Amino acid sequence: MEKRPDMQKDRQKEMQMGRRQFLKQVSLWSAGVLMVPPVFDVTPRLMAASMASPQILVAKGTDYPAMTRTLVEAAGGMGAFVSPGDRVVIKPNIGWDRNVDQGANTHPVIVTTLAALALGAGASQVMVFDRTCNEERRCYQNSGIKPALEAMKDKRVRCTYVDDRKFVPVTIKQGQSLKEWEFYKDALEADCYINVPVAKHHSSSGLSMGLKNAMGVIGGWRGKIHYDLSAKIADLNLVIRPALTLVDATRVIIRNGPSGGSLDDVKRLDTLIAGVDPIAVDAYTTTLFGLKPSDIGSTVEGFNRGLGQMDLDRCQIRMV
Amino acid sequence: MGKNFWKRLRQATQILCFFIFLVLFRLTDYSGADTIPYAVNILFRIDPLVGACVTLATQSFIQLLWPCILMVGLTLVLGRFFCGWICPMGTLIDLAGKGMGQGQKTGKAPKAALGFIKYALLAFLLVSSLFSVQFLGFFDPFALLVRGMAFGADPLFYALTTGVFDKIYLSGPAWLSDLTEPVYEILKSFVLPHKQGFFYLSFLSFFLLAGILALEIFGKRFWCKNICPLGALYGLVSKFSLLKRHPAKACKKCSLCETNCPMNAFETEEGEARGRLIREECTLCMDCMGYCPRRITTFKFGLPEMPQPVDISRRKLLAAGLAGVCLPVLGRTHALSKLPDNGLIRPPGALDEPDFLAVCVRCGECMKVCITNGLQPVGIERGIEAMFTPGLVPRLGYCEFNCTLCSQVCPTHAIGALPVKEKHAFVMGKAWFDKDRCLPYSENKNCIVCEEHCPVHKKAILFDQVKVPGDAGEIRLVKRPRVVEERCIGCGICENVCPVPGAAAIRVAGRDSRISPGSGYA
Incomplete structure (x- = not known):
């Protein structure tokens, strides 16, 4: 893509302006000043244009913390995403009352490693949360994520249950299938949002990866958006835009997802995938399951909305 | 030793036991581990009324209930001390009475004319248990207390507290919520339940408990003197107890102990027995030691003597027994009894339906502990004999796959102990x-x-x-x-x-x- 650099800069500025405008509405709505839901209206096509040839970073091995650090380093270092004083959200999948080996949730060591990196880059607060499917205390506990974060013994790291008071209705201006839904305020207001999904089979959407993980920061009756799910997941990701996506494919559920439960359905891949383009990362992860990026509805829908690149031939895939 | 030493000690014990009760009540919840390490159901396991009724209903002794035998043994030594010193319901009643100004009342106390009710109830419960129908849950003080708190008072407490903090958080100024939110965090960590509980029969459960407390209007310990079937059982046992008050009769001249006795435990009928202490009514509160101007009142151990007959006529006892025979049968004429199944989803590990109804004491512990709030008390629509038993209402909350908490807190094994592996396969x-x-x-x-x-x-x-x-x-x-x-x-x-x-x-x-x-x- 031949773009004049100053034109790109203008577009980025425009995006920032739009986001700032939106966050202002969120805080006004929360204060009870604004009566209509905040409107999210930031054109994603600009974003796609700005990274037509995105990087996909892949690490293989069994030392997951070291792989996580290498990937973040290769992506430009945590300092590229987190500025000193930032409030950082790290969003793993903690959806199920399953243990680490069962592969339904993000591996805890990846979450703690990212949290430590964020703190190292000067984050004032690292928030970790997920709206769970099973009972939240059991999920947080048995996923290993809450105990691991608590073992860090750092007051800046907060692994909290979702607070129902913090859901904000958002009008998704460019939403095609989903025009309005409730989003978690902390996720919207984060200075830096890092998405750490676990890759796994999902009977409705084919696979659950980065885009699907946004389901954990929305309110409402989530079962109701399972009709036309792929399009709705893509619409959610118009609003939730991670600065970095790191997919946990260390051990993946290959059937009977997303809840799994049996080790017979879990396959070890020992792989982590990272990138700033959420579509590209999901597209690459799909291939690990022997599928094509176009097999996954949310990837296609996200690409069509300009959220990123799904054509792997146009991505730079780097093994690190 | 001051003249009110024993009274103060008794009050301190009461408060301590009540505090332990509240702590155990709060610990009846998921704690981050798959098993609850504390005997949160201990209140029901030390309850000999539960022990008696369940034993009669099953014609076998449930080992989990062994502590209740210990309590009977202690009562044989100390008398009806449980009611005065330990019982959290009694303590709550005392507190309610204080709140209503009953504490100051002195003067001639009337004889407890309704005292026979508790014996009639006891007879009724024991007889009906023989027919494997459990009416115990309507009268056992702890079943009433725990349900009233779990289904009514606790959700109310949560709603009121969060109502205030949420209001400030959502529509108050930021500087104020910056002050209140840390307080709220502390309350959430140590005082409030994890989530708001929602229950069918919340009103009824709350008002049954509130009603018992409100009975204090009619006199101190009205419930304990007249209605409590557990009190009746302890009373019967205490007739043979070794710890005795001296003198055994109120002195004719003064009678301050008699007029101030919260249990009206002195014979008021004129005659030879006038002023005699009715031992089964005495809860050993030891207040009378303080009232005695000559300071001669003491409690001493002595050999049991020939007990006097209890305060219920043969006719009333017979009527109660007859009710114990008829009401279980009447219960089974409910329309639902005609159906091959009642459609209820019982907790995992629950006994088969007829046995479950006989063994479940409606204590509410399983519903209190249910992690998804899906276990709910069954209402009157399923017949009086199923009322307050647990049924899963999946639309409200499902049975969490790896959770076995309800079977852990059940004091009678109506919900049988179930290892997680077996629970995964339990239909x-x-x-x-x-x-x-x-x-x-x-x-x-x-x-x-x-x-x-x-x-x-x-x-x-x-x-x-x-x-x-x-x-x-x-x-x-x-x-x-x-x-x-x-x-x-x-x-x-x-x-x-x-x-x-x-x-x-x-x-x-x-x-x-x-x-x-x-x-x-x-």
């Missing part, structure tokens, strides 16, 4: 699709939220990809779910998450509803 019920409501059938829309959540391995909900005509005549693929009956355990998560408004398109019926034999837990 509570079976799920059925209502295809007229299910979106992939009724509207050709994809959904299968039920299949996603199904926790068993292999999944009890499968789906078939079916070609259907789209709106524009095109051919589309839709995933249509179906239940594999043999695999379904009836946990109800499918019904819980079904996005169809109103009644779910997949619903669970209790375990008697299975069609193919042998598919259930034996």
